[in-house]
Amino acid sequence: MTRPFANALELLRAARLRPTRQRLALARLLFEKGDRHVAAEELHGEALAAQVPVSLATVYNTLHQFVGAGLLREVVINPGRSYFDTNVSDHHHFFYEDSGKLRDIPGDSIAVTNVPPPPDGGSIRRVDVVVRVEKAASKARS
Amino acid sequence: MTRPFANALELLRAARLRPTRQRLALARLLFEKGDRHVAAEELHGEALAAQVPVSLATVYNTLHQFVGAGLLREVVINPGRSYFDTNVSDHHHFFYEDSGKLRDIPGDSIAVTNVPPPPDGGSIRRVDVVVRVEKAASKARS
DNA sequence: AAAACAGATTATAATAGTTCTAGACTATTG
DNA sequence: CAATAGTCTAGAACTATTATAATCTGTTTT
Numbered sequence: 049m050t051r052p053f054a055n056a057l058e059l060l061r062a063a064r065l066r067p068t069r070q071r072l073a074l075a076r077l078l079f080e081k082g083d084r085h086v087a088a089e090e091l092h093g094e095a096l097a098a099q100v101p102v103s104l105a106t107v108y109n110t111l112h113q114f115v116g117a118g119l120l121r122e123v124v125i126n127p128g129r130s131y132f133d134t135n136v137s138d139h140h141h142f143f144y145e146d147s148g149k150l151r152d153i154p155g156d157s158i159a160v161t162n163v164p165p166p167p168d169g170g171s172i173r174r175v176d177v178v179v180r181v182e183k184a185a186s187k188a189r190s
Numbered sequence: 191m192t193r194p195f196a197n198a199l200e201l202l203r204a205a206r207l208r209p210t211r212q213r214l215a216l217a218r219l220l221f222e223k224g225d226r227h228v229a230a231e232e233l234h235g236e237a238l239a240a241q242v243p244v245s246l247a248t249v250y251n252t253l254h255q256f257v258g259a260g261l262l263r264e265v266v267i268n269p270g271r272s273y274f275d276t277n278v279s280d281h282h283h284f285f286y287e288d289s290g291k292l293r294d295i296p297g298d299s300i301a302v303t304n305v306p307p308p309p310d311g312g313s314i315r316r317v318d319v320v321v322r323v324e325k326a327a328s329k330a331r332s
Numbered sequence: 333a334a335a336a337c338a339g340a341t342t343a344t345a346a347t348a349g350t351t352c353t354a355g356a357c358t359a360t361t362g
Numbered sequence: 363c364a365a366t367a368g369t370c371t372a373g374a375a376c377t378a379t380t381a382t383a384a385t386c387t388g389t390t391t392t
Contacts (some may be wrong), residue, residue, distance in 0.1 A: 066388065068340060075248050089378080103342050108263055108384065127264075128350075128378060142308050143291040151309065161301045163321055167293065168285050170323040181312040196334065210369065231349080245371050250350065270349060270379070 055079070063117035073100040074110050078120070084136040085123065085150040091132075123150065125178060140177035153179065197221070204235065205259035215242040216252050225277040227265065227292040233274075247300035265292065267320055302318070 056075040060067040077094050078084065086094075094105045111132050114120040119135045125143050131150060138155035160175050198217040202209040219236050220226065228236075235248045253274050256262040265273045267285050273292060280297035302317050 066339070068388075070341070087378090103287050105343080105380080106341055109340080122269075124269050125266060127266050128270065130269045130378085142310075144308075144310065144312060145315070146312075151319065157304055157306050159301075159303045160319060161303070162299055164295065166286075166321070166323040168284075169287065169325075170286060170288075170325075171326045172321055172323045173287065173324040175319065176318065176322065177302060177313055179308070180316045180318065181308040181310075182315040183311075184313045207367065210359070212370070231351090243371095247372080248370055249353080251369085274351085 059119060063114070063119060065113055065117065070100070070102045070106050071110055071113075073098070073102065074107065075114075075119075078134055080134075083133070083152055085131045085133050087129055087131055092109050101159070104162070123176075125150070142179050142181050144183075146183040153177070201222070201261060205256070205261060207255055207259065211243045212242070212248050213252055213255075215240070215244065216249065217256075217261075220274075220276055222255075225275070225294055227273045227275050229271055229273055265318075267292070284321050284323050286323050286325075288325040295319070 056072050057067050059075055059079065060071055065071060073095060074091065077100075078086070079092060082115065082184065083126060088104065088107050088111055091111070092104050095107065096153070097103045111120060115122050115132070118136060119134075121136050123131045123133050125131070125141070126148065133150070133152075135152055140153040140155065140158050142151040143149075144151070158177055160177060163172065163175060166172065174178065198214050198221065199209050201217055201221065203211055203280050207213060215237060216233065217257065219233060219240065219242075220228070230246065230249050230253055233253070234244070236245050237244045239248065250268070253262060257264050257274070260278060261276075263275045263278050265275050265283065267273070268284070268290065275292070275294075277294055282295040282296060282297065284293040285291075286293070300319055302319060305317060
């Protein structure tokens with residue numbers, strides 16, 4: 049956290065992606081603010097606001113390259129919009145239906161058990177849990 | 191299952207939707223073949239193939255009305271395409287990444303435990319589990 | 333360090349899925 | 363059977379995303 053530029057550079061090197069101006073800037077926007085869930089247009093807006101000249105097409109390209117390199121995870125919850133999650137460790141999500149926001153649930157706080165083997169063959173690559181939350185008095189201890 | 195038309199009619203009545211030609215036909219296509227996962231365009235194609243004149247706009251309207259009435263459930267897994275699930279009981283899904291197909295997992299065969307309360311308030315409306323399956327020798331007992 | 337090359341970036345066009353619109357149609361009601 | 367409230371339709375519009383083809387930039391070679 050003391051040498052952010054170096055971190056982004058290492059990240060790209062490890063992913064075997066050329067450290068271009070745009071990729072470095074996007075990497076910094078993505079990974080220097082802790083865990084985030086961003087949509088492509090959102091990130092594009094942030095980049096422009098940060099005086100980084102980058103096209104939307106490049107933002108998409110870069111996000112997909114990062115996903116391919118295991119630096120990001122794509123989260124699909126809403127039809128018509130993908131979110132990219134900077135947390136690639138095993139975890140799940142709360143989805144707030146009214147605001148459209150996501151929030152991580154640590155992987156070890158939820159347990160999914162008794163998943164049967166896929167009936168049509170193949171192997172399990174990942175188990176995604178989405179907890180849909182609706183606005184309502186939380187009504188905790190009933 | 192002996193009087194399909196009557197079933198579709200009852201369904202629409204219960205949902206307080208006028209039993210129009212189009213809605214009846216779509217209801218029959220959806221609910222007379224057991225549990226299914228259909229996309230809008232798919233259903234539209236089936237309707238046309240079955241000589242039911244219906245526009246794509248009406249298919250979308252109807253699907254959403256059915257979701258609103260609790261007859262269908264919308265499942266979002268792929269960016270850019272929604273599936274509508276005729277099984278509205280508590281259950282989860284296998285998603286076959288290569289074919290894009292969905293398959294139900296009975297709700298009682300999976301257990302999700304220790305879900306923490308939503309940190310930002312609100313109440314849990316539903317917990318969706320998607321088991322992503324990739325094509326590969328299942329390689330069971332390792 | 334210049335030249336050459338591979339790869340990246342860009343603006344723009346194209347695409348896919350979905351939603352909107354305004355007018356025509358139809359099931360219900362009196 | 364006329365009125366009306368709700369439904370259907372073709373087509374346009376919209377949103378997010380992907381493709382294209384030309385230009386540019388980082389790296390490698392000389």
